[in-house]
Amino acid sequence: MWIYNPNTVSDTVKTVVEATKKQDTSWIMHHVLDSRELDFTPFGIVHLPELHLFGIDISITKHVVFMWLALVILVVTFLYVARTYRKSLVPRGVTNLTEVLIVFVRDEIVKPTIGKGYERFLPYLLTVFFFILTCNFLGLIPYGSTATSNIAVTATLAVISFIVIQAGGMMKNGVFGYLKGLVPHGIPIWLLPIMIPVELLGLFTKPFALAVRLFANMTAGHIVILSLLGLIFILHTYFVAPVSVSFTLFIFFLEILVALIQAYIFTMLSSLFIGMAVHQEH
Template sequence: MTNLVRTAFLVLALLYVMPVQALAEDNNKDYGDIDVIAKLGDRYYIEFEPLPKLYLPRILIADGIHFFGSTKSAMQSGLFQDAYYIENPQEFVAGVSGPVTYRLVQANGDPVTLDLSISKHVVWFWLAGFLTLFIFGRMAKKYEAGIGRETAPRGAGMNFAEVIIVYLRDEVVKSNIGEEKYKKFAPYLLSCFFMILFMNLFGLAPWGQTPTSDISVTAALALTTFFMVNLNGTKDYWKHVFAMPGIPKFMLIIMIPVEILGLFTKPFALAVRLFANMLSGKMLILSMLGMIFIFAGLYGAGLGLVSAFLWVPFTLFIYALKVFAAFLQAYIFTMFSALFIGMALEDHSHHDEHHHAETAAAH
């Protein structure tokens, strides 16, 4: 086991140090700025360095729907242009210039009505959904055949998944929603957990991306929970929003806006918490690796290469924390979603009656 860990460490270290070997070729080379934000941002291509980029289709709505295989083909059509060349027309050379910002506008400079293009975060989001359907679809067939239901689960993967599923069902879904109603929401909450987990882990793979570091992805997930909560809210739930019992009537002028605001702050907190945690972890990793190039630019390629033996172990340590954070953030999103759903389904009048009965019995 020790040899395996040591070998894995050396392989990862080599993967990170390999780009620095080029620094030894020219100590006076200008390494330029390290744009961490650009690395984390969404793009209309997928990078497989040192292999060529995989360009993604562009779908644009402007005087009709237009489909293109890539950004460059959209520019070559003459209908659309990269916004960079609209602002800097002197730098555009017909048939030669490629995309710069990948933000397309119409050839006359007008913005497109709607950009439905497929981006790299969308691709990785779809991949997470496909993995969830594929893995747990196969597990469902095994359960239907009696494996894991009438007999013990088979295989390490099935055993590991069952431990997580049973824990989430009993300690998260059932405990927050209740014994009677949890089955309706368990599929959604379990799907949330595993999709978010896969998306969080994708960023740790070579060439991988973390879709949950994109606020639009986490906002879509939080919005789904928002509709799940409010479309299933009971009359008692809405009564506590618009006519909270037990407070003076004049206080409703203050309480109703506060309660309505609370409906939106919950999904907002869900989206921002997941987004900020996953983005900051990725940013920290890229910043640490960037220190190698900063040292090389300031003190020469030799010292930059030597400093890699400090920054690479730090990066591997952060990677280990990110694996833990991937599970933790998926758990937190699922737990709070279950909590909000349970609050919307809670029958407050039943608890009030139970409380009054206990008080009367005590007297």
Template sequence: MIRKIISKYLFLSILAFPLGVFASPEQTQNPQEEESFTDVIMHHISDSHEYHLLDWQGTPVTLPLPIILWTENGLVTFLSSEFHHDDKGEVIVEKKGLYFVRVHGQIHYTDANGTLSYNNDHKLENPRPLDFSITKNVVLLFLIALIMFLAFTAVARSYKKNPKAPKGFANLLETLVVFVRDDIAVPNIGNHKYERYMPYLLTVFFLILIGNLLGLVPIISGTLTNDIVFTGTLAVITFLITTFSGNRNYWQHIFATPGVPKWLAPIMIPVEIIGMLTKPFSLMIRLFANITAGHVIILSLIGLIFTLKTIFVSPVSVGFSLFISILELLVAFIQAYVFTLLSALFIGGAVAEERH
């Protein structure tokens, strides 16, 4: 079953690969300099206010998303399509007597003339409204949540029909759930306390796994797990669960480490607190860096064709890109496993009882 799914996925990825990479107008029409292709890579892996679907005959096909801003004049909403481009650049949007301009994916206040103010370090000084827009990554999050809801409700219905011997997709999901329970939760949290944290561990595992897999489909044109805000949010949730689950033994090891002289407390306590804070930081960076690096490598390999300005390097670039894409399929599972494992390990350390 798994082998069939993997083979079908790889076949579809190979077919969709040219649509997601070679069809981009920046890559096919503006290969003059390496810096411009770097901008294409950063644009591909970054969040945006519209969802780029594909390019049809040189024209980008995008899905406009709602812009939601809290300004000095209250709530302002409009579609991202109003930030279209003309020959002079991005158009200024006027709402409720305020003017907005989008620079490098961020919305700033401006005036009717589109005046931008830069400091000596060439940083834009125009103030920004509070941005609560539905961005591309938010759409991906909704899509992943919908996939998870449909998948597990389908599994629940199959269990009602055949509770003893699940088949097909239900059997696959049961294998993954049992894996998270028996190989991650129970060994690290314990037989008596793991059930309390299973809903979170399963949610994190499947959320990251599905997000990683969707990011490998080029036509999806985005990866949720290479957004440091998303990985940081998951890391903070793990930190909060660990902190509020900590028992007396856990806090004693932080503020009064057994066997350590009291005169070392002013040194040990800050060290232990720093150790608490570095755990969510490592969770955030590990997932973000591994997923982002994979996409950058693939796009960089494709960029060799335009950087060297020869088609003869394309077999090497495409061949290595497909190899990295297959490797990323393995990384998608590994990163979901590692994040869930470390979360369970941190939680288990917080709820572990003192052993004599």
């Protein structure tokens, strides 16, 4: 019979804490977190410039660089794609790929969730989708870094979504009409003191959930991959390598899926919230 012994448990926990302290796990965080340098080991490290504006640190970081890379990739790709459409209406090559995604966003996400008047929000949602998708995939290439695994980036995107949602709702229903429409019709007056705070809170939890979901999903996969590979070095044996590598490969494929799904979900939910704000009667 195993008898609960507080001392045993505390000993175990103590050992783990000691081990954690002794074993440096900062290399995982080093890969996941933002930094001031582009690490191209063994080819060298590029240090990024430090910038300050009005006392705020606006230094270029790794994630900023990868956002810019995403911007350049998207602009170049779509310049090319837009030009192929001018030549012929029949898509070919890269155009096929982008067209599938564009039509998917338009017909499967934006049209059903927003409905009438969806054209106004289409450029924003398409940009969000392709930006997040590109950032997610940039984290999967060697020496890449996932800008969307930075909470500051996802929170900013969520705030932009929040602004678009509110602006969309207010432009359609008027400022007061929109605020009045937040509380459902036909609610007893004595419930209003509860409903108003709940609905107001609901406005802010939506973008918060957007930000945390994207951030957590993009961070978690990388940590799992690095942890699985780290097993080889922690256990000090080659025999664990096949297991680690095969699991890593599996997680990597999962990451590809997650990269797509998270871009889809962020766009989908933004679109859904815009639709709810624009057509409040539903």
